[in-house]
Amino acid sequence: MMKDISTILIVDDLRSNIIAITLLFKQCKECNSYRIVTAESGQEALEMTRRHKVDLILLDIMMPQMDGYEVCKHLKANDETKNIPIIFITGHSDDASLEKAYEAGASDYVTKPFRAVELLARVKINLQLYRTINALEHMANYDIMTDIYNRRKFFELAIPMFEECRDDLYAVMLDIDKFKSINDAYGHAVGDMVIKQVAKILKEKTDKEMLLARIGGEEFVLLLYSNSDDEVVTIVESIRKSIEAMEIVVKENQTLHCTISSGIARYTYTMPTIDYLLEKADYALYEAKNSGRNKSIFRV
Numbered sequence: 001m002m003k004d005i006s007t008i009l010i011v012d013d014l015r016s017n018i019i020a021i022t023l024l025f026k027q028c029k030e031c032n033s034y035r036i037v038t039a040e041s042g043q044e045a046l047e048m049t050r051r052h053k054v055d056l057i058l059l060d061i062m063m064p065q066m067d068g069y070e071v072c073k074h075l076k077a078n079d080e081t082k083n084i085p086i087i088f089i090t091g092h093s094d095d096a097s098l099e100k101a102y103e104a105g106a107s108d109y110v111t112k113p114f115r116a117v118e119l120l121a122r123v124k125i126n127l128q129l130y131r132t133i134n135a136l137e138h139m140a141n142y143d144i145m146t147d148i149y150n151r152r153k154f155f156e157l158a159i160p161m162f163e164e165c166r167d168d169l170y171a172v173m174l175d176i177d178k179f180k181s182i183n184d185a186y187g188h189a190v191g192d193m194v195i196k197q198v199a200k201i202l203k204e205k206t207d208k209e210m211l212l213a214r215i216g217g218e219e220f221v222l223l224l225y226s227n228s229d230d231e232v233v234t235i236v237e238s239i240r241k242s243i244e245a246m247e248i249v250v251k252e253n254q255t256l257h258c259t260i261s262s263g264i265a266r267y268t269y270t271m272p273t274i275d276y277l278l279e280k281a282d283y284a285l286y287e288a289k290n291s292g293r294n295k296s297i298f299r300v
C-alpha cells in the first residue's frame with residue numbers, strides 16, 4: 001500500500017528558521033512521509049493553503065504585516081481550511097501569548113528554542129488526530145458502499161435548500177427495478193456491484209450543484225434546481241438510458257443489465273416540510289413502478 005504523504009506548511013518570516021525546521025524534518029527517519037512546503041509571510045501562507053492540500057501548519061507568530069494570529073483567524077474562518085491543525089512556534093512563552101494563540105484557534109504551541117523531539121512528536125500526534133477526525137467525518141456523511149452522501153447528510157443539506165421556498169426546486173426518487181430478483185438470482189455480492197455501478201452513473205450524470213444521496217437499500221434521491229420541467233425530465237431520462245445501456249460483468253462470459261424507475265416532483269408553496277416534496281416524488285415513483293418500470297414519471 002502506498003504510504004500516506006502529509007503536507008506540512010512551515011511559515012516564518014525568517015528564512016533561516018524555515019531552513020532549520022526543514023533540516024530537522026529531513027534528519028528524522030519516519031518523516032519521509034512528510035512533504036514540506038514553506039511560506040515567508042502571512043499572505044503567502046494563505047496563498048499556499050489555496051494551492052496545496054495542507055495537512056498541518058507550523059506557524060510563526062511574529063511576522064510583519066500579517067502576524068500568526070491573523071493568519072490563524074483567516075484559516076479558521078474558511079470551511080476549506082478550518083480543520084487544518086496549526087502549531088504555533090514562538091519565542092514568547094508568557095500566559096497572555098499562549099492564551100491568545102489558543103483563542104485564535106491553535107491546536108498546539110511550541111516555544112523557541114524548541115527541542116527537536118518535542119516538535120516532531122507534536123507534529124505526529126496532531127496529524128494523527130487530524131486524520132482520525134477526517135475519517136470520522138467521512139464515515140458520518142458518506143455511504144460506505146457508493147461513496148455518495150448518506151441519508152443523514154442528505155437531510156442535513158436538503159432541509160436548508162427546501163426552506164428557501166424556491167419554486168424551481170425539484171426532487172427525484174430513483175429506484176433500481178426488481179432489485180430483489182437480482183439479489184436472489186446472482187447473490188448479494190452481485191447486488192452490491194449493481195448498486196455501486198448505478199451510483200457511479202448517477203455521479204457522472206449529475207453535477208456539484210445537485211444534491212445526490214443513497215437514501216435506502218437500492219433507492220437514491222436527487223435534489224436540484226431548474227428553470228424548466230423539461231430540463232429535469234431530460235436529465236433523469238438521460239440517467240435512465242445510461243443505466244439501461246450499462247453492461248455489468250458478473251463473471252467471465254456473463255453480464256447483466258438493470259434498469260431504474262424514477263419519480264419527479266416540484267416544490268409548491270403548499271408543502272410545509274420537505275417530506276411532502278419527497279412523498280410526492282415517491283408517489284410518482286410508485287406510479288412508474290406500477291406501469292411497467294424503466295421509466296420516469298413527473299408529478300407537478
Ligand SMILES: [Mg+2]
Pocket residue numbers: 012013014060061062063
Ligand atoms: Mg518571526
